[in-house]
Amino acid sequence: xxxxxxxxxxxxxxxxxxxxxxxxxxxxxxxxxxxxxxxxxxxxxxxxxxxxxxxxxxxxxxxxxxxxxxxxxxxxxxxxxxxxxxxxxxxxxxxxxxxxxxxxxxxxxxxxxxxxxxxxxxxxxxxxxxxxxxxxxxxxxxxxxxxxxxxxxxxxxxxxxxxxxxxxxxxxxxxxxxxxxxxxxxxxxx
Amino acid sequence: xxxxxxxxxxxxxxxxxxxxxxxxxxxxxxxxxxxxxxxxxxxxxxxxxxxxxxxxxxxxxxxxxxxxxxxxxxxxxxxxxxxxxxxxxxxxxxxxxxxxxxxxxxxxxxxxxxxxxxxxxxxxxxxxxxxxxxxxxxxxxxxxxxxxxxxxxxxxxxxxxxxxxxxxxxxxxxxxxxxxxxxxxxxxxxxxxxxxxx
Numbered sequence: 293x294x295x296x297x298x299x300x301x302x303x304x305x306x307x308x309x310x311x312x313x314x315x316x317x318x319x320x321x322x323x324x325x326x327x328x329x330x331x332x333x334x335x336x337x338x339x340x341x342x343x344x345x346x347x348x349x350x351x352x353x354x355x356x357x358x359x360x361x362x363x364x365x366x367x368x369x370x371x372x373x374x375x376x377x378x379x380x381x382x383x384x385x386x387x388x389x390x391x392x393x394x395x396x397x398x399x400x401x402x403x404x405x406x407x408x409x410x411x412x413x414x415x416x417x418x419x420x421x422x423x424x425x426x427x428x429x430x431x432x433x434x435x436x437x438x439x440x441x442x443x444x445x446x447x448x449x450x451x452x453x454x455x456x457x458x459x460x461x462x463x464x465x466x467x468x469x470x471x472x473x474x475x476x477x478x479x480x481x482x
Numbered sequence: 483x484x485x486x487x488x489x490x491x492x493x494x495x496x497x498x499x500x501x502x503x504x505x506x507x508x509x510x511x512x513x514x515x516x517x518x519x520x521x522x523x524x525x526x527x528x529x530x531x532x533x534x535x536x537x538x539x540x541x542x543x544x545x546x547x548x549x550x551x552x553x554x555x556x557x558x559x560x561x562x563x564x565x566x567x568x569x570x571x572x573x574x575x576x577x578x579x580x581x582x583x584x585x586x587x588x589x590x591x592x593x594x595x596x597x598x599x600x601x602x603x604x605x606x607x608x609x610x611x612x613x614x615x616x617x618x619x620x621x622x623x624x625x626x627x628x629x630x631x632x633x634x635x636x637x638x639x640x641x642x643x644x645x646x647x648x649x650x651x652x653x654x655x656x657x658x659x660x661x662x663x664x665x666x667x668x669x670x671x672x673x674x675x676x677x678x679x680x
Contacts, residue, residue, distance in 0.1 A: 306538040308580035318534050319582035320528065320543060321591020326599065327519025327524030330592050332608035339667075339674030345521050350648055352525025357532040360580040370536040375651060377643045377658035384575060384660040385639030390669020392632030393679065395625050397608065400637065401545035403630075404508025404585050409591025410603040415609075415625045420630020421549035425630065428638035429550070432570035435639065449624035450655040461655065473522075482512060 321405050328404035332397040332413075337396050344480040348473065355469045362462045379443025381435070394418070509678060511615045518599050528649060542650030546643035548585035551576040555565055570638070572636055614678060642664070 308314075327349050328334045337343025364370040393399050396417040398406050403421070406414040428435075451461035487615040517524070528543070535541050539674065547589025557565035565571055596602045611617050615621060637643040642651055651659025 295582040301520040306540050308539045308541050312539050312584045313541075313583040314587045316531060316539065317502065317512045317541075317587025318591040318594070319531055320584070321588035321593075322595040323524050323527045323531070323591075324588070325592040325595035325601070326517065326519040327521055328519075329524075330596070331514070332641035333511040333514040333610040334517065334673055336610065336678060339670045340511060340678055341671065343511050343516070345517055347597055348521035349528065350644075350652075352522050353528040353532070353649050354653045356526045356529025358529075358650065358655065360529065360533040361536055361653060362566070364533065364537055367608075371540055373536075373650070374544045374654060374656055375576055375647075375658045377559075377656070377661065377663065378641075380503075381639045382641065382658050382661040385666050386634045386665025387634050387669035389636030389643065389662075390666040390671070391634060391673045392629040392634075393644070393666065394629070394673035396629030396633065397611070397626075399545075399648075400549060400633065401585070401588060401643065401645040404545065404548075404588040405592035405599060408594075409596040409601065410593075411608065412606045413608065413622055413626055416626030417630040417633075418549065420627035420632075421546070421634040422553045422630075424625070425546075425633025425638060426553040427551035428558070428567075428635045429553065429568045429579065432568060432638075436569060439510065439639070445657065448621040448657045450660065453657055458655075465655070480526070482515035482516070 304308060318399070321408055324402055324405040325409055329402050330398075330409045330411065332406070335402060336394070336397050337397070343482065344476055346475060350471055351473050352474070355466050356475070358462060359466055362458065366459070372451065373446040377443075377445040377448050378440050378443065379441070379445065381440045384399075392420075497622065507613055509610050511610060514610055518595075518601065529653070532650060532653060542646065542654070543584075544581060544642060544646030544650060545585055545588070546637040546646060547574075547581045548554060549580055550574065550638065551579075570603075576672075637671075 324330055328345055329349060334343055334345050338346035361370060361372075365372055396403070398414055398417050400421055403414040403417045407418065449458070450465070451458045454461070506551055535543055538596070554565060554571050557571070558576065578641065606619055607617065611622060635641070640647065641658055644666060647656075647659040647662045652663055
């Protein structure tokens with residue numbers, strides 16, 4: 293049996309072709325709309341801790357996606373796409389993102405869905421997203437030498453942090469998240 | 483000291499805007515129509531979609547990069563030399579690629595789902611917003627643009643958004659993503675509670 297390809301780069305993964313991107317994006321938008329997360333009140337409802345649709349969708353996607361992606365990765369079929377952990381910018385950026393999310397009522401992906409759904413106010417948010425990206429680009433050089441240096445842990449995964457083998461971690465974590473989902477459904481059936 | 487003062491003043495301004503525009507109406511997000519499909523079906527679908535994007539396109543699902551690329555395109559149009567001198571665009575030259583097509587198609591996907599499900603909204607102000615605040619498109623536009631700006635800046639700093647970190651990063655057990663998502667919700671819940679819960 294081939295060793296798990298944790299370090300080797302499997303050459304088998306596909307290439308980012310645009311028609312595939314179009315089909316996947318279409319499916320993503322379709323699913324988000326059917327899941328109700330293109331709706332302002334569903335997203336704000338989650339942030340008010342009243343409507344738990346967003347958490348249910350995200351946790352289910354994480355469990356299903358994690359099991360599949362790590363299985364495919366084990367057999368050398370896909371590359372992982374790990375982002376570096378920079379504690380300072382993850383925390384500050386995360387908090388700013390959350391505040392903006394609550395103000396707009398859509399996030400970047402659901403704003404696109406909301407626009408397709410005929411919620412034209414998503415356009416204001418999308419304009420803001422373009423402006424905000426520009427502001428970040430203007431400051432990117434100085435952020436790189438300041439905030440982004442704080443707590444730079446590099447490419448690190450949860451199993452590395454707890455020093456547990458990846459396969460074991462995935463199985464245990466998938467079970468834990470599934471139990472969490474059952475608890476969530478029990479506590480908030482709507 | 484000066485920064486502390488300005489933070490405080492900003493905070494007061496936010497509170498005043500809040501109390502000035504809140505008509506005092508209590509809103510309940512559950513009074514409005516919920517999702518068409520079960521969240522578990524949709525979640526599993528997105529998880530499965532990730533298997534496909536990873537194996538067929540070698541890409542995780544993500545949305546926020548699209549907006550950075552649009553800003554790069556506009557920047558190159560208006561000030562080419564300056565745009566190309568910025569560190570972020572040097573590392574991530576804007577191009578019409580997979581992420582770009584993906585988000586454009588997300589708009590279409592949302593439209594197809596809404597039209598086929600009889601859920602096409604065709605409205606400028608969400609009903610719950612209107613019930614809570616005054617019926618003013620200017621206010622909605624201002625708050626929406628500010629929200630978008632904060633969100634994009636935050637996403638670029640954190641390295642992703644609710645899709646890139648919240649779904650794709652967390653499923654890869656990326657530490658950065660779990661920290662970021664926790665902070666998305668901490669920040670989001672704090673501000674949403676301030677705006678809607680009292």
